[in-house]
Every structure is written in structure tokens, then in C-alpha cells.
Amino acid sequence: MDINISQAVIRRLPRYYRYLGELKDEGVLRISSRELSELMHVTASQIRQDLNHFGGFGQQGYGYNVRNLYDEIGKILGLDKNHKLVVIGAGHLGQALSNYVNFERRGFHILGIFDKNPDLVGMKIRDVLVSPMEELESFIATNDIDIAVLTIPKTSAVDVAKTLVKSNIKAIWNFAHVDLAVPDDVIVENVHLSESLMRLSYNLRGK
């Protein structure tokens, strides 16, 4: 397998994964790059090029085996492994993410939720207890947590990120509107909602 896959291809893989998952659920066994192209509004040559990175999944005159391709892309994305998560911030966004069952179905298990607000501590979200921030470090160590989800304001996020780095967290899914300064070996995936809204606003100009 070609392991030098460009970030552009990687960015497109989850979308392939979503469409293939839907086809699989509908009982579709195989699909040609032309059919997939019409469904996804991407050129067939783009699809062939992207999927060629992962070796001979497509066969001339047969097309792609939907389940195989779905499973292979899942493996490439690391979705065949289980991950242990904590959510930091039990406000609306933290609750929304904690309630989202699809994450769990894909191997992302939320084991703990943390908040500094004593009114939220002790609450349960889908059987997961909200604990005080003081317990975060020991919880990460004891439970071998890989991923921290940050749904707190940017003013607190910078300090909490320092604690996470000290606790040897592997990855941070960051919803705080700030760029976190972490060592290179800590993965940060940002979701900056207001930047998304600004892009929408830009595209609305003159309409």
C-alpha cells in the first residue's frame, strides 16, 4: 500500500467512507467508478486516482466491491481500532458530542466528561459521569485515554491543553477558538465553527 498519501486525498476519504457505508446499508454489493462518480458529484477519474492509492480494490468490468472498499478505507482511517476519549466541558456542545451515538459505533468511546462548574459535576450523560477538573490528570493516566475533546472557552483551553500534554494525551479534538501550542507529537484537529460561518458569510456577499 502506498503510504505517502497526500492530505488532500485523506481529506476526501471520510466522504468516500460515508457514501460506501450508505451503499452497504442499502445492500449494494458492487459499484463502478462511473456510478460512484454520479452519486458523489466527483469525476470518475478523480475517484479512480484517489482509490488507486490503496491498491487493486477495483476490477476492470466489475467495479468496486462495496463492502471490501468500505472496510479497507475504514482501516486506513484507523476506524478498526478503539479509542478512549474524555470530553472537557459539559456545556451544550460537550453534551451534544457526548450524546452522539455514531461516534461510539465507530470506535470512539467517551469514558469521562469533565467540567469546572460544580452545578454540572455529578450529572450523567448517557451513563457517563461529569467529574471535576481536578480529577482529569489522574483519570487520563488510569484509563489510558487517547483523545481529549475540548469544548470549553478559549481562555481556559490554553491552560487545559498544557495539562493534557503533561498527561501524555495523544490527540486533541479542539472546538475552542484558539490555536493550541502543543509539541509536534500531539495531534490537534480543530473545528473552528466561527471560521466556517465566516466562509459562509463571504460566499453570501452580493446575494
Place this chain on the structure above:
Amino acid sequence: MDINISQAVIRRLPRYYRYLGELKDEGVLRISSRELSELMHVTASQIRQDLNHFGGFGQQGYGYNVRNLYDEIGKILGLDKNHKLVVIGAGHLGQALSNYVNFERRGFHILGIFDKNPDLVGMKIRDVLVSPMEELESFIATNDIDIAVLTIPKTSAVDVAKTLVKSNIKAIWNFAHVDLAVPDDVIVENVHLSESLMRLSYNLRGK
């Protein structure tokens, strides 16, 4: 002003806007491309190239006037205008977005919230009433709504998007995990959270 700005530059503008806003709030009057480069971890030549698109904001030996540049980028992003929004889906994510005061500060005013769940209808989120879905179309027409925020499951999102198109909505901020089929003149900005989580998962492989 150069109006043929690439989408790559547009994608970077919100980040400039955020940093300049923070500098402005700290009382910084001017900044060189070198200083901005160190702050943002982007090369100074990238900054000069990006900001040159918008005409002579920078002056040799002086740098950029922070407030001017902030205001100009804000105008380019359309943030000097007010937008009227409805949020469709009053679940946790809809509540989180409705409660986010920063959107309002930037001219995005949420006028209505809609949900099909009768238990949520009648509830108020920051003084905005949650109304039943049946009232969505007439509300959009009466209140001249530009933007609909979709925080409902993908199964309902496809149908609701059809209603929105019929109501002449200009833009959809889509959190449902589905690609919406809308006419070309309707802007769709997607936030696919599970795709973001999959990218994180990909980058975690082997760690």
C-alpha cells in the same frame, strides 16, 4: 480590490481576522508581517502575499495598521452586514449554537428556532422561542431570513432542505451528515463533525 481571490486565501482570512481582533483588543496599533508571522506560525512572505490581494494595507517600514486591516478583512468577509438566521433543530447542538453570543456580536442574529418535537416547542433559548416546524416557511418569508442552520439528523435534513429552497433561503449552514442537493445559487457550508474525527483518527495511526 482584486476580486479574484482564491478559495485557499479565503479559507485563511478568518484566521487573520481572529488574530487581528485579538491584537486590537490588546491595544496593539500596528504590526509587521514578520511579527504577525511569528504569532501565527505562517511565513512572512505568505502573509504579505495573502494580504496584498486587498491592496496597500501594509506600508514599508511601518507594517500593518491593526484596526484598518481588521476592519477591511471584516468587510471582505461580509461581517459588516447583518444576517438573519433560523436554527432548525433545538437539540443539544442547536442549543449550543443558539447560545453562542459571539455569532450575534459578528452580525449573525438568530430570530427563530424550530423543532418537530412538541416537548421542545415553546421553550426559550436566550429569548428566542422554539416554534413548530409547520411555521418555518411563513417565518422565513415574513422575517426575511438569509441563513438556515441545520442541526437535525440527516434523514430529516434532506426534506427540510427542500422546504428551505422553496422558501428562497440564501444559505444553509449544514451540520447534518449528508450532502444537500440544492440549486447552485443556494450556498451550503458544511460542518461534518464525524469527518473531522476521522481525520484525527487517521493521524493517530501507529501512535
